[in-house]
Amino acid sequence: MMNLIKKTIKMIGITIGGLIVVILLVGTLFLNLSPQFGDSPTDKQKRRFSETGRYKNGKFHMSAPVSSSEDTWGTIKKFFQPNPKGKPSKLIVPEKIDSLEIINHNAGITKLTWFGHSTFLLQLDGKNILIDPMLGDYASPLPLSAAKRFTTELPILTEKLPFIDAVIYSHDHYDHLDYESVKKIKDKVGKFYVPLGLGSHLVSWEVESEKIEELDWWDTIYFDHIKLVCTPAVHFSGRGLFDRGSTLWCSWVILGEKERIFFSGDSGYGPHFKEIGEKYGPFDLSLMECGQYNEDWRYIHMFPEETAQAAEDVKSELLIPIHWGSFKLAHHHWTDPIERVAKKASELNVSLATPKIGEPIILGKEDYPRKEWWLDYVN
Known part of the structure; x- marks a missing residue:
């Protein structure tokens, strides 16, 4: 009897061990073969990185830690805990736009259309510019229901977008840089402006290298007459298990003939906002991260009150909160970001716009x- 029990336990152990090996093998193959993880920067790119003074031992570094908690598993568990107010009570129906509206847009009017999260179509000085175009259904490399988009659809089908003069990316996380979105738009985009290293992902997804411009913090480039400045952010990068910090992250200053726009990307609150405001402000508009925050991530994501303060720091006349309203990527109630930032903006006398997804905003209108x-x- 004892021998039978021992044999059974041994077989169970062998079976469990085999399953673990299979899972690890499948996971390794997925990480190495799935194209959505992108590619690593080349040696030529890395030589340029080393000149920045912030790239050491194969990684870009920042002064703040990614997490203030040592309990990584506890943080992950919180994300999957039930939260009945973590998502809308029903799918959000966006305002619809037509490709002809984009094509026939008056070049003398600056218009922005929010696609949800941090994605905008900016029509500035006759150019169509997409900002962090995450147009997929899942903010994840896998179709996890926890990371599914809140809306019934996008304001316009990705396939119906007209020619896009430029795409601007802030960093390579899945809720900002989406593989399927790139594959759908790459052949009708004129230029991609990205922080250092992010171009390696685009090239692996068959974007022509001649279309890609990589910039370091404080680098300036002109897209026709529009001035773009790659500016600092307090965040991090990475798409796989072992590539954290392999590419740079940033915010962007966008200066047209008349309008001045600031896009925060993802960032914790810090003195860089005042520095950007002193160098390039005042801004007519700031698109500021507001949402998907957690006490454990306070160094790399702003709380809503900090979002309003950051808008004041960069000397912004109008604030549009972004990075909320489309995905559940943190444990807070889904309306907390907009409610909290609205209260703080009122206290600071910061003008706030709250467009519905797909609703156009025309700068200069009251x-x-x-x-x-x-x-x-809401429930």
């Missing part, structure tokens, strides 16, 4: 969208 549309989607 009647910016300010309706509390999210109340239609």
